[in-house]
Amino acid sequence: MVLVLALVAALWLLASVTADHMRARGIRSGFDFLLDPAGFDIGEGWLAFEPSQPYWRAFLAGLVNTIRAAVPALVGCSLLGLLVGVGRLSSNPLVRGACRAWIEVVRNVPLLLQLLAWYLVLTEFLPGADEPGGWAGIAQWSKAGLALGGEGGPLLSPEYLALVIGLAVYTSAYVAEVVRAGVQAVPAGQWEAAAALGLPARVEWREVVLPQAMRLAIPPLANQYINLVKNSSLAVAIGYPDLVSIANTAINQSGRAVECIAVLAAVYLLLSLSTAFGMDRFNRRALRHGG
Amino acid sequence: MAAVRPIVSARAKPAGPSAWSSWRRHVAGSPTQVVLTLLVVAVAGWALAHFLQWAVLDAVWQPDADRCQAARGTGACWGVVAEKWRLVLLGRYPVDGTWRIVTGSIALLAGVAASLWLAPRSPRWLLAWPSGLLVFAWLAGGGPGLEAVPTDLWGGLPLTLFLTASTMLLAFPVAILLALGRRSALPALRAACTVWIELVRGVPLVPVLFIASFVFPLLLSPGRSPDLLARVVVALALFAAAYMAEVVRGGLQSVPKGQLEAAASIGLGWWGAQRAVVLPQALRAAVPALTNNALSLLKETSLVTIVSLYELTGAVSLALGSDPEWRPFKVELFLVAGAIYFVLCFALARASARLELPQEMA
Numbered sequence: 051m052v053l054v055l056a057l058v059a060a061l062w063l064l065a066s067v068t069a070d071h072m073r074a075r076g077i078r079s080g081f082d083f084l085l086d087p088a089g090f091d092i093g094e095g096w097l098a099f100e101p102s103q104p105y106w107r108a109f110l111a112g113l114v115n116t117i118r119a120a121v122p123a124l125v126g127c128s129l130l131g132l133l134v135g136v137g138r139l140s141s142n143p144l145v146r147g148a149c150r151a152w153i154e155v156v157r158n159v160p161l162l163l164q165l166l167a168w169y170l171v172l173t174e175f176l177p178g179a180d181e182p183g184g185w186a187g188i189a190q191w192s193k194a195g196l197a198l199g200g201e202g203g204p205l206l207s208p209e210y211l212a213l214v215i216g217l218a219v220y221t222s223a224y225v226a227e228v229v230r231a232g233v234q235a236v237p238a239g240q241w242e243a244a245a246a247l248g249l250p251a252r253v254e255w256r257e258v259v260l261p262q263a264m265r266l267a268i269p270p271l272a273n274q275y276i277n278l279v280k281n282s283s284l285a286v287a288i289g290y291p292d293l294v295s296i297a298n299t300a301i302n303q304s305g306r307a308v309e310c311i312a313v314l315a316a317v318y319l320l321l322s323l324s325t326a327f328g329m330d331r332f333n334r335r336a337l338r339h340g341g
Numbered sequence: 342m343a344a345v346r347p348i349v350s351a352r353a354k355p356a357g358p359s360a361w362s363s364w365r366r367h368v369a370g371s372p373t374q375v376v377l378t379l380l381v382v383a384v385a386g387w388a389l390a391h392f393l394q395w396a397v398l399d400a401v402w403q404p405d406a407d408r409c410q411a412a413r414g415t416g417a418c419w420g421v422v423a424e425k426w427r428l429v430l431l432g433r434y435p436v437d438g439t440w441r442i443v444t445g446s447i448a449l450l451a452g453v454a455a456s457l458w459l460a461p462r463s464p465r466w467l468l469a470w471p472s473g474l475l476v477f478a479w480l481a482g483g484g485p486g487l488e489a490v491p492t493d494l495w496g497g498l499p500l501t502l503f504l505t506a507s508t509m510l511l512a513f514p515v516a517i518l519l520a521l522g523r524r525s526a527l528p529a530l531r532a533a534c535t536v537w538i539e540l541v542r543g544v545p546l547v548p549v550l551f552i553a554s555f556v557f558p559l560l561l562s563p564g565r566s567p568d569l570l571a572r573v574v575v576a577l578a579l580f581a582a583a584y585m586a587e588v589v590r591g592g593l594q595s596v597p598k599g600q601l602e603a604a605a606s607i608g609l610g611w612w613g614a615q616r617a618v619v620l621p622q623a624l625r626a627a628v629p630a631l632t633n634n635a636l637s638l639l640k641e642t643s644l645v646t647i648v649s650l651y652e653l654t655g656a657v658s659l660a661l662g663s664d665p666e667w668r669p670f671k672v673e674l675f676l677v678a679g680a681i682y683f684v685l686c687f688a689l690a691r692a693s694a695r696l697e698l699p700q701e702m703a
Binding site for chain 2: 054057064067068071072075077140141142143144145148154155157158159160161162163164166167170171174175251280281283284286287294297298301307308311314315318319322323
């Protein structure tokens with residue numbers, strides 16, 4: 051009881067001291083600014099945004115943009131991670147070596163450096179916007195980005211592509227290790243039983259090994275997915291207008307640093323919790339079906 | 342009256358498949374293996390050939406901007422490394438102080454290495470870590486006997502090393518307290534530690550760095566806030582401590598309950614039992630996972646670029662950001678920086694594998 055009171059008192063003291071200092075410097079505080087017009091542009095995204103629209107809508111557009119990048123990266127890292135993780139256990143030493151090299155290189159270099167490098171490669175080595183490369187009618191690429199469905203299709207910017215590719219590649223190394231640990235934990239008797247039934251390798255993996263490995267792998271996989279969502283915040287470094295990058299602009303425009311960061315923290319907590327919740331549901335389903 | 346059994350001499354080990362034939366079987370034993378092998382060879386060969394063409398055959402090795410410009414897109418320009426290596430490795434640190442920051446970095450590394458290798462033998466060696474940091478701070482920052490260099494001029498690789506080493510050191514005691522608090526019998530303390538750990542782990546590092554750079558100065562009276570580097574180290578430490586606390590908690594859970602009871606039976610109080618009996622065992626069990634924390638932290642220090650501290654990653658952008666002549670050759674510098682991170686992380690991972698050996702024997 052004493053401890054609770056002490057904690058509450060400490061928090062109250064901290065808040066009032068901060069408020070005093072902010073008043074002393076003539077900084078206005080409060081969340082009312084969320085209704086003011088934002089006055090800045092957002093380069094791209096699914097939610098159309100005009101400078102005359104309020105701050106809360108800018109934050110919403112940022113959140114939508116974060117999800118727009120995180121979801122394809124989640125799918126990409128899962129597929130790539132599964133491939134590399136299984137390859138890491140192949141009996142073929144060349145395949146094993148290549149997958150090991152992938153994992154070691156990818157996870158021993160900071161994600162920020164990888165994102166900057168992907169962005170640079172996309173903007174430096176692709177053909178100019180006036181002479182794009184492409185496959186007839188399906189996709190066109192240039193320094194301006196990737197256009198799907200030929201002329202007039204949606205244009206994916208290099209910032210967006212670098213973020214999605216970078217996140218998927220980086221997280222794939224961790225997913226691969228999770229998959230490997232899961233597969234290695236499947237009892238040898240299960241492999242032997244599958245072999246005794248004369249199942250072909252493909253069926254053995256798909257029907258016997260992977261379903262059991264997945265059950266072990268789901269909780270650590272959930273951690274990696276949460277990490278990916280949080281890591282999408284590095285978009286601010288390459289100029290993709292995700293939630294953090296928009297909060298950063300909002301801090302500079304409105305001067306409400308405390309409030310903007312509180313919004314950021316709350317939204318990311320919500321994102322992490324909902325990822326965890328979704329993975330938990332998935333986990334329960336996997337356990338039920340595995341019986 | 343046991344019958345005397347004739348001694349049977351051991352048979353030779355049956356001749357298994359030779360290394361070569363088993364290798365061949367795995368590489369080209371079945372149609373699937375052949376396809377896989379060919380696929381790996383083709384992709385790796387294609388990538389390697391292109392890389393070699395770009396990085397070696399068509400590369401420009403002299404710091405000659407015009408020739409680099411001519412080779413742009415087809416060959417690498419390693420001349421940029423010769424031109425910019427100082428900015429990338431040391432940031433904006435004053436040129437005549439180079440010896441100071443280099444010697445400081447060596448002292449810091451020596452301190453950390455001594456702690457890692459010798460602390461299992463005698464805990465006294467743990468003091469080498471803070472000593473190395475103090476020597477670094479004195480040599481790099483100045484003070485008694487040396488001219489002062491403001492911390493915003495620190496940069497490059499030494500800043501990366503300093504951030505990692507000082508953050509780990511600061512985070513460690515906080516993590517132990519958080520972990521003990523989360524297992525405490527006092528509900529309020531337990532709840533407070535749990536909320537803190539989960540709150541910090543649910544938020545990315547970037548907003549935490551924003552707090553250090555924008556919000557923290559508001560907490561203190563105007564003009565009295567410590568400099569940015571100190572604020573960032575504290576923020577990084579509080580952030581890392583939440584993750585480390587979970588690792589320490591895992592270690593604490595691995596210590597059998599009987600150990601605590603045995604400590605109580607010889608009359609040790611709660612603190613005494615934790616200090617003398619439980620923590621040494623828990624921390625030893627947590628060492629491999631703690632090195633994983635150090636590895637992530639080493640990579641995460643690159644994010645301080647976002648709040649304008651130019652460690653290794655930031656120094657690359659700093660070196661070329663304002664130089665239109667050399668700006669197109671950032672890829673080469675990113676490769677160099679990536680190689681440095683790779684070597685550091687790889688060495689740390691090996692060191693942690695070495696640290697696991699003694700406790701397996703114990």
